[in-house]
Amino acid sequence: MTITTEKILRKIKKENIIPSPRWMFVVRDGIFWCMFIISLLLGALSFAVLADLLLNHDWDIYFHLNKSFMQYVLLSIPYVWIISLLLFAWFACYDFVHIKGWYRCKVYVVVSISIIASLVMGIFFYYSGVGRQIDQILSDRIPFYHFVSLDKNWIWCNPHSGLLGGEIIDIKFDNGKMIVKDCHGNEWLIKKIMIHPNIFKIRAGEKIKIIGKELNVGEFEAVEFRSW
Template sequence: FGISIILGSFAFSMVLFIIKQLDWDIYHYIGDSFLKTVFISLPYLWLIFLILFTGVAYYNFIHTKRGYRFKFISILLISLIISIILGTGLYFNGFSERLENVFSEKIPYYNRLVYSCEKQWMQPKRGLLAGTIIETKLPENNFMLVDLNNNRWKIEASKVIWKGKITPVIGLKIKLIGKLIDDNNFKAMEIRPWKKGQGRFMMGGNQ
């Protein structure tokens, strides 16, 4: 029972991490409804694991000496609440981010199963792009960027809005909302720091 609860808390911490790292306000930029965005973005893999581990916890509990005395819904709620509390603690401790990095690097096809922040922002044809600035001081405030797939882009930023109090410096990882011009040129309308809250602490610093 205890092991199932712990595994369930791991799953919930991953659900929370993935939901928190996504940008839920960009759906109108790409012409999707909010409900469609939610449907596409939910971390189904980890939700399935959470349900599975909660079910295993219930099964193990009812097979204890006194487990038969408790109602089905009571056991499920207790298991789920404990997993949520522990999982929230793991999330705020940074455990879920470290776990996400391990899965992304070590487990084949993991990134195909989870709708990550990287997947959300690497849609240049739909006006979303992300990467790291590699060259600045081009004419009209333009700069060069290498995206998350190691492709080079010239970014037109003459009328861009910079969010989060960041400034364009080499090494800064950013998210861009704009329009695809061609295979290597992107016109930015809005630029955000890669990590939420980054700009408040890193005025033009790299991450």
């Protein structure tokens, strides 16, 4: 028996140290495994929202807002979702290193697996439309969400700048007109919709983005239609 072992045994006897039951370690590992999986899942959802915001953003309309391209890019970057993605990746790594036996894996392996797992699930969520749904729900239900993420309503409620978006109230193909309610609740008569073949795919109740020009109060001439 070594000197170190003897010292440990004497300390155990002296301080009457009682070993913790095995079930406590099992529960502890279970909790960290759950937290690890939840962190990966939240990271994947953050990636899905981030991908939707970046890939479906209207990067070509900056001149309508009197911004340079770089100014528009800086305004459009969803910083909160980038931070969320990095934060949940860190949480996943933190939870993993508290799981029994983690030392058998190298740190870079753990980090790589966490990132790859979040990306794979995030891509699945993105193509499933989950990212867009999350962004829409947060935009509709959280008043301050537009302060931390670029608000489509802020961009597409600029009829004076040629940008108008909102919900289609009524559409009539026979006379080439439709009624759209904007983010402020104002109704607009949209003219010249017959020159756009893709407009036939749009129905009342859906949201739409329109590029064109304001004619009069409540009247807007369409040049281009885009899905919301």
